Amino acid sequence: MRWLLACLLILVSTAASAETFRFTAIPDADQSRLQERFDKVAAYLEKQLDVDVEYVPVKSYSAAVSAFRNDQVQLAWFGGLTGVQARRLVPDSRAIAQGKEDAEFxxxxxxxxxxxxxxxxxxxxxxxxxxxxxxxxxxxxxxxxxxxxxxxxxxxxxxxxxxxxxxxxxxxxxxxxxxxxxxxxxxxxxxxxxxxxxxxxxxxxxxxxxxxxTPTYPDYQWTIRGDIDARYGDGFTDKVRQALLDMDDPELLESFPRQDFIPADNDDYQPIEDIGEKLGLLR
Amino acid sequence: MSDERAPGLLAGNSLNLRLARRSLGLIALCLMVLPFADLAITTHDPWAELGRMLTGLLHPDILATESLPHAIALTIGFALWGTLLGMLLGFPLALLFHRSRLVRAGCAFVRAIHELFWALLLLQVFGLSALTAIAALTIPYAGIFAKVYAEILELTPRAPVDALPEGVGRLSRFVYAELPMVWARLSSYTRYRFECAMRSSVLLGFVGLPTLGFHLESAFREGRYAEAGALLWVFYLMIASLALWGHRRLLPWIALGSLFLLGPWPDIDGALLWRFVSVDLWPKPLLEGNWSGLWQWFGEIPDLLPAIGNTLLLGLMGTAGSLLVALLLWPLASRHFGNRPTRMAGKGVLILMRSTPELMLAFIFLLVLGPSMLPAWLALSLHNGALIAFLVARHADAIVPGSHALPASACYAYELLPRLYGGLLALLFYRAETIIRETALLGMLGIATLGFHIDSSFAYLMFDQAFFLLLVTAGLNIAVDALARRYRPRETADTASERDHPAGEATC
Structure with a gap:
């Protein structure tokens, strides 16, 4: 009986860990060899997070947002405004990290x-x-x-x-x-x-x-869905954040392109949200 | 061609005079509205960029694109399944087409929205998946198939049915006495539509589905012209070799094989789908029954009337431009003019021009001429003009000239054109609906047509606005189609050749 239970547990746990963790990045500039470059980022995250990680290429800013909304990706590298759009559509989603340059973009x-x-x-x-x-x-x-x-x-x-x-x-x-x-x-x-x-x-x-x-303002950030801990295990969000902050291989950082990632949260982007509303781009 | 002051020159009621009046009317109308169009040339220095583009086309780099075979397979897979499912849905609708106003209206509506816009809409619920791609082709194609199949079925010769004994069931009559008579025409149209689907499938890449167009658009936009050139050549080759791999017996296997590549299929989130259909697509004040709020909502839609104006303007100019291009270019591919090498070259040019997605052509002209309506006008005229010219040249080849002694210009003006002109104009008027559909599409390049605002609304995630603008676009297309049908020449000087080549061929 105990043996059976153990088997069942293994089955359940493999089924749970079989869910692939997917991420995307908004296509803001050079898209050549996108897959190749981001597959390396995926490989890095896979090693750090101990789940299958896959990169999903998108064509437009709005496609990135709708992929995030439809749960086709659970993590995304958004611009300031697209991040706000995404977090408004997906309750409890949050900004977890930004590039060092993004605090003063x-x-x-x-x-x-x-x-x-x-x-x-x-x-x-x-x-x-x-x-x-x-x-x-x-x-x-x-x-x-x-x-x-x-x-x-x-x-x-x-x-x-x-x-x-x-x-x-x-x-x-x-x-x-x-x-x-x-x-x-x-x-x-x-x-x-x-x-x-x-x-x-x-x-x-x-x-x-x-x-x-122009004067400086906050921009790009990593945003993660709110239901991640329930699906990938407690503390998974923090693990993802830590993996991003620990990323120090210049070859990986080059894809974004950023020197380093630093912590961020939703409040950092309040100014962007206010301006977006004022200009009628958000409602 | 004509002197308007001479009384009675265009008067009279002969067929060709009526056609000439219609065409001159179209061109005059176009000239009248031309001052309203923004046709400025603003680029100072396009030659460096053009040079890079040409170098890229001549030195294509086939290895630059990642996962090229996968993109090719998906392009074919989407096109094949989109056509197949569109056909399966469209055929039963075609049987009801002339009996039900509802079916006709429904088909007109789904046809009136461009594949790309269907894709943008479906993207919101099915994400970047094969489901989005295939449904975006299937839905409008079902409407097109229903209409064209119904038109073909209508022309079924009556003799075999009349010869049947009384009391033969409806189904037997259809299967044994009607279907065989039109089978060849139905399948030839379906085959043609598959070629259209290939082009549409490439276009779907422009909104992010992973077909050839995905890489083509990125490479073009970012100036990696060697890669873009290679992708264009691959696309031309795929279209040109269609006869080789698009064999009746091979296609089912390709369809089945591609099934393995199309996944992963998305999990459909029922709650999200329901929310999108029941809430997101509709103005909030409407759902709340707040009528004054609805008026305010309506006021927030940016520049609706100028957008409609620009769409119609570009549509009219595109139609008139296509007429001129078709008149100029059809001799290039006709057996009555030039010699074998020039005809080969001419045919090649026409096929290249009609196969290149118009969005791509417009993009090239945009770089050369700067942002105005001019690039879009040129792209629409060249693409559609070349398509019509190609079909007209085929009609022309069926004509046996009466006198061989005429010089080429006289042969063109007196011998061939009078017999071809009705067909040409019919094709053009068929094409008008497609042209107006495409103007909306060119809005995605930044020309302020309805498509520009639809694209913006999707970007700002204001789906209610996008949906409303899509409805306006559909209404406009249906109106233009009705108008074009009214003025389309029905009787032509050479009806025999017209019957061999159903004008449905001008619908993509």
């Missing part, structure tokens, strides 16, 4: 040199009025939400009435390409993506350069 405004806009002190130069302008993705924090917020704050007007044309490039790499080609006079881009592009010589700074750096 920035947007860079970049301009094509043809547009004749020069950096001026602490504000966005006045002569951007009447130019053409592109955001990044529609729900990007650094490519849409925060630049729109700062534009409205400085000029007291929505971007639509300030610029002669407003577009959405879809992601940060595309914003740089479109401003470099002159399709738009200026654009708003994630500062990390810009700096990496410049460092790797993927952008011609004679044709496009930074004209303004």
């Amino acid at each position: 920035r947007t860079y405004f970049i301009a094509n040199t043809h547009a004749g806009i020069k950096p001026q002190g602490d504000d966005l130069p006045k002569n951007v009025q009447g130019k053409t302008f592109t955001f990044g993705a529609k729900t990007s924090t650094s490519g849409r939400l925060m630049p729109e917020y700062f534009i409205r704050k400085q000029f007291g007007a929505p971007p639509k009435s300030l610029f002669s044309r407003v577009g959405f490039s879809g992601d940060h790499s595309r914003t740089i390409a479109l401003v470099e080609s002159g399709a738009y006079d200026l654009g708003a881009v994630n500062f990390k993506v810009w700096e990496d592009a410049v460092a790797e010589d993927r952008v011609d700074t004679d044709k496009v350069d930074v004209i303004w750096k």
